[in-house]
Amino acid sequence: MKSLWNDIEAQAFESDPLQLRVYTSRLLGKEPGLVLHGGGNTSVKDAVKNIFGDIEEILFVKGSGHDLATIQADGFAPVRLKALTRLATLERLSDTQMARLQRSAMTDPEAPDPSIEAMLHANIPYKYVDHTHADAVVTITNSRRGQGLLQEIYQDRVLIVPYIKPGFKLAQEIIKMTHDTKWEKIEGMILLHHGVFTFADDARTSYERMIKLVSEAEDYLQKQGAQEHVAGAQAQEDLLTLSSIRRYVSRAKGSAMIARLDHSPEACGFANLDNVKSIAVRGPVTSDHLIRTKPFPVIFGKDVQQDITDYTRAYQAYFDKNTDGRRTCLDPAPRWGVWPQHGTIALGRSVRETIIVSDIVRHTICAIQHGEALGGWKFLSEKQMFDMEYWELQQAKLPPNDIFPELQGKIALVTGAGSGIGLACATMLHEQGAVVVGLDINPEISKMFNQEDLLGITCDVTDNRAVKAAVEDTVRRFGGLDILIPNAGIFTATQKIEDLEEEIWNRSMEINLSSNQRLLKTCIPYLRQGIDAAVVFISSKNVPAPGPGAAAYSVAKAGQTQLARIAALELGCDGIRVNVVHPNAVYDTALWTPEVLESRACHYGCTVEEYKTNNCLKTEVTSKDVAALVCAMVGPAFAKTTGAQIPIDGGNERVI
Numbered sequence: 001m002k003s004l005w006n007d008i009e010a011q012a013f014e015s016d017p018l019q020l021r022v023y024t025s026r027l028l029g030k031e032p033g034l035v036l037h038g039g040g041n042t043s044v045k046d047a048v049k050n051i052f053g054d055i056e057e058i059l060f061v062k063g064s065g066h067d068l069a070t071i072q073a074d075g076f077a078p079v080r081l082k083a084l085t086r087l088a089t090l091e092r093l094s095d096t097q098m099a100r101l102q103r104s105a106m107t108d109p110e111a112p113d114p115s116i117e118a119m120l121h122a123n124i125p126y127k128y129v130d131h132t133h134a135d136a137v138v139t140i141t142n143s144r145r146g147q148g149l150l151q152e153i154y155q156d157r158v159l160i161v162p163y164i165k166p167g168f169k170l171a172q173e174i175i176k177m178t179h180d181t182k183w184e185k186i187e188g189m190i191l192l193h194h195g196v197f198t199f200a201d202d203a204r205t206s207y208e209r210m211i212k213l214v215s216e217a218e219d220y221l222q223k224q225g226a227q228e229h230v231a232g233a234q235a236q237e238d239l240l241t242l243s244s245i246r247r248y249v250s251r252a253k254g255s256a257m258i259a260r261l262d263h264s265p266e267a268c269g270f271a272n273l274d275n276v277k278s279i280a281v282r283g284p285v286t287s288d289h290l291i292r293t294k295p296f297p298v299i300f301g302k303d304v305q306q307d308i309t310d311y312t313r314a315y316q317a318y319f320d321k322n323t324d325g326r327r328t329c330l331d332p333a334p335r336w337g338v339w340p341q342h343g344t345i346a347l348g349r350s351v352r353e354t355i356i357v358s359d360i361v362r363h364t365i366c367a368i369q370h371g372e373a374l375g376g377w378k379f380l381s382e383k384q385m386f387d388m389e390y391w392e393l394q395q396a397k398l399p400p401n402d403i404f405p406e407l408q409g410k411i412a413l414v415t416g417a418g419s420g421i422g423l424a425c426a427t428m429l430h431e432q433g434a435v436v437v438g439l440d441i442n443p444e445i446s447k448m449f450n451q452e453d454l455l456g457i458t459c460d461v462t463d464n465r466a467v468k469a470a471v472e473d474t475v476r477r478f479g480g481l482d483i484l485i486p487n488a489g490i491f492t493a494t495q496k497i498e499d500l501e502e503e504i505w506n507r508s509m510e511i512n513l514s515s516n517q518r519l520l521k522t523c524i525p526y527l528r529q530g531i532d533a534a535v536v537f538i539s540s541k542n543v544p545a546p547g548p549g550a551a552a553y554s555v556a557k558a559g560q561t562q563l564a565r566i567a568a569l570e571l572g573c574d575g576i577r578v579n580v581v582h583p584n585a586v587y588d589t590a591l592w593t594p595e596v597l598e599s600r601a602c603h604y605g606c607t608v609e610e611y612k613t614n615n616c617l618k619t620e621v622t623s624k625d626v627a628a629l630v631c632a633m634v635g636p637a638f639a640k641t642t643g644a645q646i647p648i649d650g651g652n653e654r655v656i
């Protein structure tokens with residue numbers, strides 16, 4: 001492992017220990033072989049003058065929930081050092097008491113909660129303390145001969161600490177163990193099944209020691225040929241089964257989940273191993289990962305529904321066996337799966353969660369194979385894993401379930417998402433928690449929607465191959481499809497029937513009607529596997545109340561409405577709802593220019609404002625209003641409505 005220390009960069013922080021702490025913390029955070037997504041923690045001790053002019057020794061320790069890769073100075077919790085060292089001398093302290101007392105010893109009540117390892121940091125007699133979950137080191141600790149191998153590699157240069165759940169007890173145990181230790185003789189501590197600590201009075205030495213210790217473990221793995229024991233294989237694709245896996249996992253969870261497939265050769269190679277059923281379920285790389293991964297994954301075979309049922313039973317049995325009667329069982333859905341011939345799957349309520357799990361899994365499957373090559377992968381006992389998974393201070397790192405918006409975990413596809421009503425629908429669905437893929441013929445869409453859970457794909461909806469590719473891409477990335485909003489449409493030139501050009505007619509039919517039929521046809525197999533699947537067609541008031549000169553548009557929209565009604569009949573038995581909205585004029589869209597608006601108002605002898613609000617409620621309908629209706633229609637309020645046509649027009653007397 002290469003040191004990323006840079007003298008010139010570091011110079012800027014020379015006179016500020018906390019800023020230097022930020023700098024080297026970020027260096028650690030940049031290296032996924034050291035820490036992943038919020039893992040690890042660091043600290044610095046400094047003398048700070050308080051409001052009374054008194055000097056206090058403060059431990060600035062990483063705040064819970066902060067990520068070393070991106071941490072800033074305000075991500076460190078300032079805790080009075082003396083309070084922390086004294087706490088460790090108490091005979092007994094519950095986890096909740098510890099968390100409260102640590103918090104009450106902070107000098108800034110606005111700062112984040114101090115890491116659960118703050119007490120340990122406080123009791124290491126050095127200014128800088130670095131702690132990571134380095135893959136190479138933890139892999140060795142997780143092999144059957146781990147402790148012996150560590151002694152072989154490091155001799156007495158590191159202190160080897162048996163596994164103890166982090167927090168008060170671990171801090172106390174280390175104080176006991178180091179009672180006679182000559183700290184200056186050791187370069188670090190290795191906590192079995194957990195991670196590595198290094199320390200020094202200057203930031204660089206502490207950081208470089210981490211790199212050195214980890215490099216030695218990497219070299220050892222290299223020499224043992226462990227790194228050659230990572231299987232690879234080409235994956236097959238089966239998007240329908242992927243969608244059904246997501247459906248069954250979501251059922252087990254009780255809410256919609258995202259499924260992130262890793263079909264890389266490494267993931268597929270691992271999934272295809274003959275002994276995968278045995279080695280994949282022996283536990284993760286570090287106990288810190290348990291809240292993300294649970295102790296074991298689901299292993300898929302021929303019947304994925306049965307596999308998930310079996311998993312939930314096994315998880316419940318694990319809970320029943322290990323609980324002390326004071327805990328509530330978490331949902332029994334798996335957080336990752338091993339799918340022979342296809343790869344691995346990470347499962348979560350948001351794309352972010354699946355990215356975190358997926359990264360952890362990538363490192364885990366590699367570490368397991370290295371551990372096997374060293375004599376056998378062996379993690380903690382089931383009870384120890386349970387205690388860590390169900391530790392309230394660990395669970396507190398995850399967002400509580402009740403903060404999620406209504407459409408969290410749902411996957412939506414919106415066509416014509418680059419402007420007007422489509423843009424408003426995509427934005428609002430995303431705000432309400434859905435992952436959204438927006439298609440538009442305008443290539444700007446890929447720049448407009450470029451977040452991990454809001455994706456723009458350039459696609460002409462009349463190009464069936466491009467549509468099919470976009471739908472498949474959606475399922476491949478997120479695991480399924482629940483919401484479809486066929487919205488892309490054009491208002492063709494006003495021409496009376498006797499003057500109607502064939503090209504205009506055909507174009508309207510192609511974009512406003514036929515493309516919708518092909519899109520729906522492509523999506524139906526995936527919607528069948530969706531979570532409360534719903535389709536909402538954006539049609540037009542022109543259907544119930546057509547106007548002269550708009551045959552090409554109105555007939556296509558009427559056809560689209562009829563398509564939706566028949567789809568509602570055909571798909572009801574699959575639980576797929578199909579409804580239609582009929583907006584009247586929606587002026588904040590590209591269909592309407594100020595000139596067109598002016599000329600229409602003039603034609604009817606009224607002002608633009610009067611024209612815009614020419615309806616029963618005397619109100620203007622905006623694209624956001626349409627989006628709000630669409631979001632409601634894909635949600636639980638419309639769970640029992642299908643085949644309906646809902647106007648959104650402020651009340652039109654020709655329709656009423």
Ligand code: NAD
Nearest residue numbers: 416418419420421440441460461487488489585586589590
């Ligand atoms: P808009 O022009 O603002 O947005 C339409 C979007 O569809 C644009 O981003 C456009 O690039 C995209 N698009 C057009 N052709 C496409 C194709 N072949 N493939 C992919 N994308 C394509 O218009 P809007 O008013 O938001 O229209 C959205 C829908 O609402 C349309 O179906 C329209 O018929 C319907 N509608 C609009 C109104 C209104 O007054 N604006 C009223 C009733 C119904």
